[in-house]
Amino acid sequence: MIATLPESSARERATGAPVVARLHGVSKNYGEIKALRQVDFNIHAGELVALLGPNGAGKTTAVKLFLGLAKPNQGTVSVFGGNPVHPEVRVRTGAMLQVSRVPETLRVREHIDLFSSYYPEPLPISETLSIAGLETIKDRLFGDLSGGQRQRVLFALALCGDPDLLFLDEPTVGLDVEARRVLWEQIRKLVARGKSVLLTTHYLEEADALADRIVVIHQGAIIAEGTPSEIKAQTAGKKIRCVTRLELDAVRRLPGVLEVHQDREALEIHTAVAEPIIRELLARDASLSGIEVTSAGLEEAFLALTRDDNGKTAA
Amino acid sequence: MATASTTLTSSAAQRPLGHMLRIYLKEAKYEFLKNLRLRAYSVSTIFFPVMFYILFGLVLGRNTIGGLSTSAYLIATYSTFGVMGASLFGTAAALAAERGLGWLQVKRASPMPPFAYFAGKVIMSMIFSTTVVMLLLLLGFTFGGVHMGLSQTAQLVATLVVGSLPFCTMGLAIGYFAGPNSAPATINMIYLPLSFCSGLWVPLMFLPKLMRDFARFLPPYHLSQLALGIVGAGRHESNWTHWEYLIGFSVLCLGVARFGFQRDEGKMYG
Numbered sequence: 001m002i003a004t005l006p007e008s009s010a011r012e013r014a015t016g017a018p019v020v021a022r023l024h025g026v027s028k029n030y031g032e033i034k035a036l037r038q039v040d041f042n043i044h045a046g047e048l049v050a051l052l053g054p055n056g057a058g059k060t061t062a063v064k065l066f067l068g069l070a071k072p073n074q075g076t077v078s079v080f081g082g083n084p085v086h087p088e089v090r091v092r093t094g095a096m097l098q099v100s101r102v103p104e105t106l107r108v109r110e111h112i113d114l115f116s117s118y119y120p121e122p123l124p125i126s127e128t129l130s131i132a133g134l135e136t137i138k139d140r141l142f143g144d145l146s147g148g149q150r151q152r153v154l155f156a157l158a159l160c161g162d163p164d165l166l167f168l169d170e171p172t173v174g175l176d177v178e179a180r181r182v183l184w185e186q187i188r189k190l191v192a193r194g195k196s197v198l199l200t201t202h203y204l205e206e207a208d209a210l211a212d213r214i215v216v217i218h219q220g221a222i223i224a225e226g227t228p229s230e231i232k233a234q235t236a237g238k239k240i241r242c243v244t245r246l247e248l249d250a251v252r253r254l255p256g257v258l259e260v261h262q263d264r265e266a267l268e269i270h271t272a273v274a275e276p277i278i279r280e281l282l283a284r285d286a287s288l289s290g291i292e293v294t295s296a297g298l299e300e301a302f303l304a305l306t307r308d309d310n311g312k313t314a315a
Numbered sequence: 316m317a318t319a320s321t322t323l324t325s326s327a328a329q330r331p332l333g334h335m336l337r338i339y340l341k342e343a344k345y346e347f348l349k350n351l352r353l354r355a356y357s358v359s360t361i362f363f364p365v366m367f368y369i370l371f372g373l374v375l376g377r378n379t380i381g382g383l384s385t386s387a388y389l390i391a392t393y394s395t396f397g398v399m400g401a402s403l404f405g406t407a408a409a410l411a412a413e414r415g416l417g418w419l420q421v422k423r424a425s426p427m428p429p430f431a432y433f434a435g436k437v438i439m440s441m442i443f444s445t446t447v448v449m450l451l452l453l454l455g456f457t458f459g460g461v462h463m464g465l466s467q468t469a470q471l472v473a474t475l476v477v478g479s480l481p482f483c484t485m486g487l488a489i490g491y492f493a494g495p496n497s498a499p500a501t502i503n504m505i506y507l508p509l510s511f512c513s514g515l516w517v518p519l520m521f522l523p524k525l526m527r528d529f530a531r532f533l534p535p536y537h538l539s540q541l542a543l544g545i546v547g548a549g550r551h552e553s554n555w556t557h558w559e560y561l562i563g564f565s566v567l568c569l570g571v572a573r574f575g576f577q578r579d580e581g582k583m584y585g
Binding site for chain 1: 330334338342345348352416417420421423424425427428495
């Protein structure tokens, strides 16, 4: 496959920078549930790595392990060469976690002032406010903020201590497009300042927009890794929907077709590249109608990836 | 890597004292501001003891209790009631909510010294305790004809504020086991019966003998007896007995809170 070449070069480039945080052979169980299985995962200095996966894949568990908020059942976690629970490691990290309720009767700048005080050399509060775009709402109570503004405050709390390494756990979940783009801009500024960032997300689009490297996690195991374009080539297949007289089985036998479903009167065809298949379909059925081509969702992409793992499409 | 972690550890213990102190002060300051603006806390903590005192100590209290004016007697008991409320709600309600809804985890992921978190809540509660006691004294002096010297007043305030600590520890213990949303109801189910049975609402002498005897086992009883001793009433038992009860109770609560803390850390780190 073509993907092998850039993938190895990506790996070489990534390993060039020193590793700042590492999960080594890590497994984590919550009772019967295996949240992570034998995961090896490195964060390199100055990179933004996205941990991409559906809900329940183990993304938050990985972040918690890196932050010393959970302990692995197996394997080791090291951050800056030490145990993440040590205060001297914690002053070099910042975290934006998913939280159901933040104290609502403190003002934005008060929240930031308090978290800044935990660090030996925090950013000036005015600078934190400016990076997170909070200057105009710094005197508002947290409880009076919109969803996007709240996320930006949590983002500010993660960066106010000027840490070297930041963990952003699903920073844009539940935000509208506009608020999401604003936060993306701010995350890019962080990377421009030379910070290392681990971002978790279940939006391929988000990982694509921000990350130097994407690690795809599924059911607690890493199933793919590479630059955004490599990952997209592997995962972001297309979905063709059309009404045709062709038999389902005939369509399934077309080269490049991964999967076909009958969906009411139409067929849904999953494929890596849409154009050759459309050409073929039109050639065989002149009455073909209602063509729609969409990017396959992440769930479908995962299906494709996990199937790749079983070796079916190895050729 | 071994050398790296050694250098890290050696620098670990060296957060300068000044910086440490600043963290504690900020934590306490913002805990105070947070609760001051939270009317569910600030208003009810101050309002209920004051209202009870005005009603039973000033408006209806024309008699004497055990040779002491009702208005003076009830300053001691309603102050105890107020201190207990400020402490229990100030620690338990916030801890339960912040534990249960993820905020404590955000703070634990930061370099905040864990003890500062608890200290902030205790200091905040003590500020509210002091406020309640001062307000009742002010009302008693102005409208209830209560006379107390400066040293007696200072002694009463100091006793009640130091005596709030057992209830702060009790709050921490409750906070570790109560649900985030049900905590206020849980606190009330403990706070209100405990206050009544300890003679904080109705003086013990008006309660049946069985309840009077039972009260000796309750921590608020002992704090109220210390306060009553200062205003010139009380059962004249040794002050040490009362303090011993309160200290013993605090140790017990701290043990329970510690168990809760370790259970949480176990979930987090185990």
